[in-house]
Amino acid sequence: MSDHATDRATEAFVAHRNLLFTVAYEMLGSAADAEDVLQETWLRWIEVDLEQVRDRRAYLVRITTRQSLNRLRTMTRRKEAYVGPWLPEPVLTAPDVAEDVELAESVSMALMLVLETLSPTERAVFVLREAFDVGYDEIAAAVDKSPAAVRQIAHRARRHVDARRPRTAVSPGETRAALESFRRALETGDLQSLLDVLAPEVVLMSDGGGVKQAARRPVVGADKVARFIIGGSGKAEGALTSGPTVVNGNPALVLRLDGEIDGVMAIRVEDARIVGLYYVRNPEKLTRVESETPLTLR
Numbered sequence: 001m002s003d004h005a006t007d008r009a010t011e012a013f014v015a016h017r018n019l020l021f022t023v024a025y026e027m028l029g030s031a032a033d034a035e036d037v038l039q040e041t042w043l044r045w046i047e048v049d050l051e052q053v054r055d056r057r058a059y060l061v062r063i064t065t066r067q068s069l070n071r072l073r074t075m076t077r078r079k080e081a082y083v084g085p086w087l088p089e090p091v092l093t094a095p096d097v098a099e100d101v102e103l104a105e106s107v108s109m110a111l112m113l114v115l116e117t118l119s120p121t122e123r124a125v126f127v128l129r130e131a132f133d134v135g136y137d138e139i140a141a142a143v144d145k146s147p148a149a150v151r152q153i154a155h156r157a158r159r160h161v162d163a164r165r166p167r168t169a170v171s172p173g174e175t176r177a178a179l180e181s182f183r184r185a186l187e188t189g190d191l192q193s194l195l196d197v198l199a200p201e202v203v204l205m206s207d208g209g210g211v212k213q214a215a216r217r218p219v220v221g222a223d224k225v226a227r228f229i230i231g232g233s234g235k236a237e238g239a240l241t242s243g244p245t246v247v248n249g250n251p252a253l254v255l256r257l258d259g260e261i262d263g264v265m266a267i268r269v270e271d272a273r274i275v276g277l278y279y280v281r282n283p284e285k286l287t288r289v290e291s292e293t294p295l296t297l298r
Contacts, residue, residue: 009046012056019057019132020064022107026127027068027120028075029088029112031288037067058138065124065142072120083210085218087278088112089285090247090264097249101169104249106131109266109278112248113205114164118157125150126157170269176244176251178269183242183253191230198222199273204229209282212263225277236262247289254289261286 013020020041024034041063053059079086088109097103105111106127115123124143128134136154140147178197185193204225208214219228233240238258242265245254253265264286268276280286 006046008050009048012050013042013045013060016057016060020060023061023064023127023132024068024071025091026106026112026115026131027065027123028072029116030075030285031089031091032284033071033075034068037064037071040067058134061128061132061134062138062142065128066144069120069124069143072123076120083208084214084216085205085207086116087205087207087280087285088248089288090252090266090280091288092291093246093249095246097246100249103131104172105166105169107248108166108250108268109248110166110268110276111161113278114161117164118160121145122153122157122160125153126161129154130158130161166268166270168270172251174272175267175269178272178274179244179251179253179267182267182274183244186229186233186242187240189230189233191226194226194229195222197274198225199270199275202273202275202277204277204279206279207282207285209284211283212281214279214281245289261290264289 017038020038021034024037025031028034028037041060044063044067045060048059050056090109091107093107097107115126118126121143125139128139128142129136134142136147136150139145139154140150143150145153181197182194184190185197200222201220202222202225204215204219206214206219215228219225236257240255240257240262241259242253242255245252245264247264247266250266252267255262255265263279263281266278266280267274268278
């Protein structure tokens with residue numbers, strides 16, 4: 001490839017990089033793996049004859065999708081051997097992500113866990129169609145299926161996700177209010193205040209990756225969750241503090257032990273109370289938060 005062609009390839013890739021990262025991240029739930037996919041996409045992209053490419057964005061999305069599908073199939077084996085619950089890798093996101101309600105939901109911890117229940121092809125089709133409104137013909141080329149088959153897969157995946165996704169959209173303000181009540185109760189160790197902000201059917205999932213202590217199974221019910229949290233914070237070997245942040249397009253907390261990041265707590269709220277808690281402690285999944293560089297996902 002000539003220098004001029006390389007410059008044009010680089011320009012197109014950089015222009016769509018945020019989009020490509022988001023496609024890969026929503027398919028994989030791992031920022032580290034998404035970055036690897038982008039590297040693989042770039043290596044294939046610079047070998048393409050751009051004169052033969054009618055729509056560079058669509059072509060790049062197609063390469064990214066195919067590389068993500070390959071990576072997703074290998075990740076499935078890794079997850080089967082994972083110690084305890086597996087949660088998506090949290091990423092700091094820019095304010096514009098939270099303002100885009102559909103985008104914020106599509107990268108939320110709650111929805112990405114639902115996407116984990118889809119097959120790799122169903123997940124690719126759902127992400128491309130629902131999150132990015134990619135046409136059926138383009139999706140068909142990316143997943144190597146006919147447009148008619150893609151329509152059926154999209155319908156099946158949408159029905160599956162709709163049956164499991166959060167029932168109602170919640171404003172960032174409502175989530176922040178619940179999160180602040182949770183933070184105060186956590187820092188004061190006030191069990192009753194914690195119970196007041198938790199829904200009776202709340203579920204806590206914690207991901208230590210076998211490296212940090214975490215519950216091996218989901219903790220269910222307000223009383224069990226509250227006692228698990230208060231008990232855990234009481235055993236902390238150092239000063240435990242928390243501060244607000246925005247991860248995956250939604251308000252969250254960064255918890256620190258003696259100033260060092262201990263984990264990220266994301267929540268799901270319904271009717272002003274917390275129904276889902278997602279606590280990521282695995283150090284390998286916290287590098288994006290430590291970088292303190294928020295992402296613009298599109």
